[in-house]
Amino acid sequence: MFEEQRYSFLIQQYKNKIYTYSSYMLKNKMDADDVTQEVMIRIWKNLDKFNVLAAKTWIMKTTNNLCIDYLRKRKAAEGRENEIDDVFEDSYSMDHNSDNPYLITHFKMMASKVKEAVQRLPDNLRSVFVLYEIEELKYKEISMALDIPINTVKVYLLRARKKLQEELKEYEPQEIF
Amino acid sequence: MSRKKYFELNEELHTKIISVAYGESSLAEKIQVLRAASKNKTIRDLLNSYTQTANAVKQIREEECPEEILNNNAEIQKIISSNRNSRFMQDLYSILFARPLVSAVASFVIVAAIVVSLIVNKPIQYSYKYSNAEIVNADQKARHALLIIGKIFKDTQTTLQNEILRDMVAKPINNGIGIVNNILEGELK
Numbered sequence: 001m002f003e004e005q006r007y008s009f010l011i012q013q014y015k016n017k018i019y020t021y022s023s024y025m026l027k028n029k030m031d032a033d034d035v036t037q038e039v040m041i042r043i044w045k046n047l048d049k050f051n052v053l054a055a056k057t058w059i060m061k062t063t064n065n066l067c068i069d070y071l072r073k074r075k076a077a078e079g080r081e082n083e084i085d086d087v088f089e090d091s092y093s094m095d096h097n098s099d100n101p102y103l104i105t106h107f108k109m110m111a112s113k114v115k116e117a118v119q120r121l122p123d124n125l126r127s128v129f130v131l132y133e134i135e136e137l138k139y140k141e142i143s144m145a146l147d148i149p150i151n152t153v154k155v156y157l158l159r160a161r162k163k164l165q166e167e168l169k170e171y172e173p174q175e176i177f
Numbered sequence: 178m179s180r181k182k183y184f185e186l187n188e189e190l191h192t193k194i195i196s197v198a199y200g201e202s203s204l205a206e207k208i209q210v211l212r213a214a215s216k217n218k219t220i221r222d223l224l225n226s227y228t229q230t231a232n233a234v235k236q237i238r239e240e241e242c243p244e245e246i247l248n249n250n251a252e253i254q255k256i257i258s259s260n261r262n263s264r265f266m267q268d269l270y271s272i273l274f275a276r277p278l279v280s281a282v283a284s285f286v287i288v289a290a291i292v293v294s295l296i297v298n299k300p301i302q303y304s305y306k307y308s309n310a311e312i313v314n315a316d317q318k319a320r321h322a323l324l325i326i327g328k329i330f331k332d333t334q335t336t337l338q339n340e341i342l343r344d345m346v347a348k349p350i351n352n353g354i355g356i357v358n359n360i361l362e363g364e365l366k
Contacts, residue, residue, distance in 0.1 A: 011247070019242035036242060037250045044253075107236065114233045133234050161195050161227075168230055 007044055010055055015040070017056075017135050018063050024130045025067040027119050031074070035066045060137065060145040064127060071123065117167035121160055128153055129160035186220055194220065198227035199234075 018039050022032035039062055050058045121129060127146060131137045132153075143150045190213060196202035197210045214221040247253055 011253075015242040015247075016239040019246070020240040023240055033243070033246050036246050037253065040247075040250070040253050107233075110233045111236055114230065114237065134237055134239060158192060158195060161199065161230075162191075164234075165227060165230055168226075 014059050021063050031070050039063050057141050057144045117164050120167050125156050125160035128156040194224050199231045
């Protein structure tokens with residue numbers, strides 16, 4: 001009885017994180033769905049092995065390991081990569097509260113370009129970048145989830161930001177204005 | 178370091194520019210980068226582009242996990258629906274019948290608590306009764322005792338006001354004030 005409640009709580013709390021990370025790492029909706037389902041099943045099977053406070057790290061570590069497995073299996077596969085628009089919805093913040101359609105279009109295009117550029121990052125840099133910037137994990141949590149030292153996390157994050165900037169150089173602001 | 182080198186783009190400054198753009202720099206670093214940007218157009222452009230990218234990254238939110246992922250998997254659905262359908266009676270059934278030891282212990286504790294409360298709270302029977310003369314005698318003795326206590330309080334109050342406060346407190350204070358007055362008058366003269 002209590003296990004089911006704990007499980008439901010964990011699923012509601014972390015399902016979006018699992019799905020988001022899988023989507024960015026695998027760049028494929030079907031694989032992201034599979035990984036998300038597999039992680040949820042593993043959470044149920046290992047419910048007694050971690051407490052709720054340490055759940056985030058365990059869940060993201062499991063998700064990362066499964067994504068790595070899928071990427072390795074897929075290395076020989078061809079033509080399974082979808083365009084980013086097939087994977088992602090327009091999940092960006094509208095904090096600016098603008099009704100200006102011009103600005104809305106600008107932000108949509110910018111977010112879309114950034115997501116595409118994130119997907120072109122190398123796997124090791126992309127994992128750290130997504131966990132830090134989108135999933136909002138701390139350095140220590142990322143270190144434990146990916147089994148790498150904290151300094152390596154910081155270095156990868158810096159490299160990811162530089163690489164992202166290089167990828168976005170082609171996206172000129174003049175295209176908008 | 179020469180002034181020219183201070184505003185030249187190097188690896189260290191590049192790292193600081195990224196920190197400033199992503200809002201993770203210290204105040205000193207921010208000031209250094211902004212000063213460099215004000216003097217060097219390349220640095221300024223780089224800072225602007227990094228800031229623009231950082232702002233776009235901050236706008237990105239988590240993706241919503243589609244509900245069909247949960248709905249289309251039989252194993253997950255089984256676990257979640259067993260939690261949704263659990264009602265009070267099902268929970269009670271599982272406690273009483275699925276786990277008989279728990280229900281037996283709970284019943285014993287409840288019965289023991291009832292028995293103990295009945296024994297402890299049994300009403301006391303008074304068998305002895307007093308006569309009217311005994312009651313009147315006890316009343317007179319209580320009044321006499323209260324009179325004595327009242328006299329003691331009154332004597333204490335009188336002693337405090339007339340002797341202690343007057344002789345031990347007010348008199349020395351007045352003497353002291355008188356001495357101070359004499360001294361002051363002597364100085365004025």
